Amino acid sequence: MQANRWSAWTPVADSVAAAPGSPVTATVIDLFVTGTDKQVHTAAWNGTAYVNWMAIPGVEAELQSPITFVHPYLKGNKCDVDRVFVFVVGSDRQVHTASRDADGHWTNWAPLPGTSASLASEVSAVSRIEGEIDLAITDSRGGIVFNSWSDAVASGTWSGWSSLNGGSTKPETKVAAAARNERVEIFVTNGGGEVDFTSRGADGWLNWSLLHTGTVAPRSPVTALSVESTRMDVFVADPQGMVSWIYYLNGWYDGWQHVGDKHGVPRAPITAVSHTKDDMTLLLPGDDGGVYTIQWGGSAVGWEPSWHQVRGVEVGERSQIGAVARDDNTIAAFVVTARESISSAVGAI
Numbered sequence: 499m500q501a502n503r504w505s506a507w508t509p510v511a512d513s514v515a516a517a518p519g520s521p522v523t524a525t526v527i528d529l530f531v532t533g534t535d536k537q538v539h540t541a542a543w544n545g546t547a548y549v550n551w552m553a554i555p556g557v558e559a560e561l562q563s564p565i566t567f568v569h570p571y572l573k574g575n576k577c578d579v580d581r582v583f584v585f586v587v588g589s590d591r592q593v594h595t596a597s598r599d600a601d602g603h604w605t606n607w608a609p610l611p612g613t614s615a616s617l618a619s620e621v622s623a624v625s626r627i628e629g630e631i632d633l634a635i636t637d638s639r640g641g642i643v644f645n646s647w648s649d650a651v652a653s654g655t656w657s658g659w660s661s662l663n664g665g666s667t668k669p670e671t672k673v674a675a676a677a678r679n680e681r682v683e684i685f686v687t688n689g690g691g692e693v694d695f696t697s698r699g700a701d702g703w704l705n706w707s708l709l710h711t712g713t714v715a716p717r718s719p720v721t722a723l724s725v726e727s728t729r730m731d732v733f734v735a736d737p738q739g740m741v742s743w744i745y746y747l748n749g750w751y752d753g754w755q756h757v758g759d760k761h762g763v764p765r766a767p768i769t770a771v772s773h774t775k776d777d778m779t780l781l782l783p784g785d786d787g788g789v790y791t792i793q794w795g796g797s798a799v800g801w802e803p804s805w806h807q808v809r810g811v812e813v814g815e816r817s818q819i820g821a822v823a824r825d826d827n828t829i830a831a832f833v834v835t836a837r838e839s840i841s842s843a844v845g846a847i
Contacts, residue, residue, distance in 0.1 A: 503845055503846045503847075504791075504808045504843050504844070504845040504846075505843050505844045505845070506810050506843065507808070507810040507811040507833075507841040507842065507843045508841060508842060508843070509839050509840070509841055509842075510529070510541075510548055510832070510839070510840040510841065510842050511547055511548070512541075512548075512549075512551055513529075513531070513541070513548070513551065513839055513840040514531065514533040514534075514535075514539045514551060515533055515534045515535075515838040515839065516531045516532060516533050516534060516561075516834045516838055516839075516840065517532075517534060517561040517562050517834065517838065518814070518817075518834055518835060518836045518837075518838060519562060519813065519814045519816075519817040519818075519834060520532055520561070520562045520834040521562065521563075521564040521565070521620075521818040521820060522818075522819075522820035522832035522833065522834060522840055523564065523565045523566065523567060523584075523820055524820045524821065524822035524830065524832055525567055525569070525579065525582055525822060526543070526579050526822060526823075526824065527542055527543055527579065527580075527582070528540055528541070528542060528543070528567070528582060528598070529541045529542075529543070529548050529820075529832070529840075530565040530567070530584060531565070531834065531840060532559050532560075532561065532562065532563040532564075532565065532586070533553070534561065534838060535553075536558045536559055536560065536561065536589065537553040537554075537557075537558065537559075538553065538554050538557065538559060538563075538565055538584075538586055538596075538607075539551055539552065539553050539554075540552060540554060540604075542602065552604075554584075554596050554604050554606070554607060555606050555607070556594070556596070556606035556607030556608065557586065557588045557594045557596075557607035558588060558589045559586050559587065559588050559589060559618075560587075560589055560617045560618045561618075562618055563586055563587060563617075563618045564586070564618070564620040564621075564818065565584055565585070565586050566584065566585045566586070566620060566621045566622060566623050567582050567583065567584045567585075567623065568582070568583050568585075568623035568624060568625050568631055569581065569582055569583075569625065570583070570625050570628070570629070570631070571625035571626060571627055571628050571629075571630070571677070577625070580599075580600035581597070581598065581599060581600055582597065582598050583595060583596075583597045583623065583631060583647075584596050584597070584598075585621040585623055585633065586607075586621070587615045587616075587617065587618065587619045587620075587621065587635075588607075588609070589617065590609070591614045591615055591616070591617065591638065592609045592610065592611060592613070592614070592615075593609070593610045593613065593615060593621055593633070593635060593645075594607040594608060594609050594610065595607065595608055595610055596608070610633075610645060610656055610659070612645075612658050612659035613635070613637050613643050613645075613659040614637055614638045615635050615636070615637055615638055616636075616638050616669050616670045619635060619636065619670055619672075620635070620672050620673075620719075621633055621634075621635050622634045622635065622672070622673045622674060622675035622684075623675065624675040624676060624677045624682050625677065626677040626680050626681060626682045626698075626699075627680050629648060629649040630646065630647065630648050630649075631646065631647040632644060632645075632646050632647075632675065632682045632698070633645045633646070633647075634662060634673045634675050634684055635673060636667055636668075636669060636670065636671050636672070636673055636686070637669075638669055639669065640666050640667050640668055640669045640671070640689070641661055641665070641666050642661070642662045642665035642666060642667065642673060642684075642686060643659045643660060643661055643662060644659070644660060644662045644684075645657060645658060645659050645660075662684065662696065662703065663696060663703050663704075663705060663706055664706075665686070665694065665696065665706050666688075666689070667686050667687060667688050667689050667694075667717075668689050668716050668717050670717060671686060671687055671716075671717045671718075671719075672686070672717075672719040672720065672767075673685070673686045673720075674686065674719070674720040674721055674722040674732075675722065676722040676723060676724045676730060677724055678724045678727060678728070678729070678730045678746070679727045679728060680699060680700075681697045681698060681699040682697060682698045682699075683695065683696075683697045683722060683724075683730055684696050684697065684698075685709065685720040685722050685732055686720060687714055687715075687716060687717060687718045687719075687720060687734065689716060690713075690716075691713045691714050691715060691716050691718070692708055692709075692711070692712065692713060692714070693708070693709040693710070693712070693714065693720055693732070693734060694706045694707065694708060694709065695707060695709045709732065709744065709750070710744055710750065710752075710753060710754060711753075712736070712742065712753075712754045713736075713737065714734050714735065714736055714737060714742070714764070715735075715737055715764040715765050717765060718734050718735055718764065718765045719734070719765065719767045719768075720732060720733070720734045721733040721734070721767070721768045721769070721770050722770075723770040723771075723772055723778065724772075725772040725774075725775050725776075725777075725778060726775040728747065728748070729745065729746060729747050729775075730745065730746040731743065731744075731745045731746075731770065731778065732744050732745065732746075733757070733768045733770060733780065734768070735762055735763070735764055735765060735766040735768065736754075736756075736764070737764050738761060738764070739761040739762040739763045739764055739766060739785060740756045740757075740760075740761060740762075741756065741757040741758065741760075741762065741768055741780065741782060742754040742755070742756060742757075743755050743756070743757045757780065757792060757801050758792045758801060758802065758803065758804055758805045759803070759804050759805065760782065760784060760790050760792075760804070760805030761784075761785055762782050762783060762784055762785055762790075762815070763783075763785050763815045763816065765816060766782060766783055766815065766816055767783070767816060767817075767818040767819075768780055768781075768782055769781040769782070769818070769819045769820070769821050769831075771821045771822065771823050771829055772823065773823045773825075773826050773827075773829065773847055774826055775796075776795065776796035776797075777793070777794065777795065777796070777826075777847060778793065778794040779791060779792070779793050779794075779821070779823075779829055779845070779847075780792050780793075780794075781808075781819040781821055781831055782805065782819075783813050783814065783815055783816065783817045783818075783819065784805075784807070784815070785815055787812040787813060787814070787815070788807045788808075788809070788811075788812070788813075789807065789808045789811060789813060789819060789831070789833065789843075790805040790806065790807050790808070791805065791806055791808055791831075791845065792804070792805045792806065793847075808831065808843050808845070810843070811833055811835060811841055811843075812835070812836065813833050813835075817833060817834075819831055819832070819833055820832035820833070824844075826847065827846060827847050828844055828845065828846055828847065829844070829845045829847070830842055830843070830844050830845075831843050831844075831845070
């Protein structure tokens with residue numbers, strides 16, 4: 499996606515104030531951010547603008563706390579985009595959850611007790627089969643823990659937090675989760691700077707394994723994206739700030755590859771969005787304060803040779819960029835600027 503296919507960055511009207519660099523989370527319908535008042539705020543997309551900003555009551559979170567969402571899985575490899583569950587680590591270090599129904603009504607936040615996470619840690623959430631949600635997070639001691647929800651038990655009950663097969667890493671390390679072929683796939687940078695993974699299906703959790711030889715900076719956030727039921731793509735910034743990529747298609751590809759030519763910084767968060775099974779877009783904060791993007795056009799086309807800057811905004815080198823595919827033709831990206839406001843740019847596929 500070349501730079502000239504992007505609109506200018508423009509402020510999101512009436513958005514709340516948020517600390518510069520705060521993660522902005524977007525679904526097809528909703529936008530989320532932790533405000534400077536330490537409340538989690540949301541607005542709804544009406545087709546032309548985000549409207550009806552409100553704080554979801556019931557939790558206080560630290561500045562720059564990321565909000566994670568998941569849509570419940572529906573049969574036919576689809577998601578119920580009219581319903582959404584959201585998760586955040588509160589100032590009490592507990593994971594909290596809230597949900598919106600198809601009529602737009604929000605529940606209050608409720609804690610999921612049983613684990614203590616570092617402040618501003620990110621929860622990973624995925625729905626692999628109808629009626630189930632899986633969460634994973636690194637606790638304050640570096641243990642990797644999970645929690646599962648099933649609507650088959652007492653009209654929706656959480657299992658409670660448990661160690662994920664004894665997995666561990668450095669505290670504050672992001673755990674990435676994605677669903678593929680009714681399996682949950684989990685990825686994390688271990689304490690030695692390599693990427694480990696495990697998965698869960700009807701047979702339970704597998705043992706942890708090394709994804710492939712290759713060292714990254716400790717605490718590097720891994721990004722996982724499933725563009726179709728048989729494929730999984732995994733991204734992480736290497737020690738030189740290049741984006742490394744490996745994928746699964748009837749087995750893992752033999753080795754990490756570099757995507758494009760742009761250097762970010764070690765531990766830079768990589769945003770990945772899929773429009774169709776033949777499209778992926780990555781967004782990356784550059785080492786010069788710019789926002790950069792690159793597109794994959796399917797197996798026959800591959801990656802664009804170079805990253806392109808989406809000009810007009812400056813971000814921190816480890817700012818997390820929010821993005822959502824509005825349809826098969828457009829993607830919207832979001833950042834919180836130095837003026838503590840949300841800005842957005844729209845790219846054409």
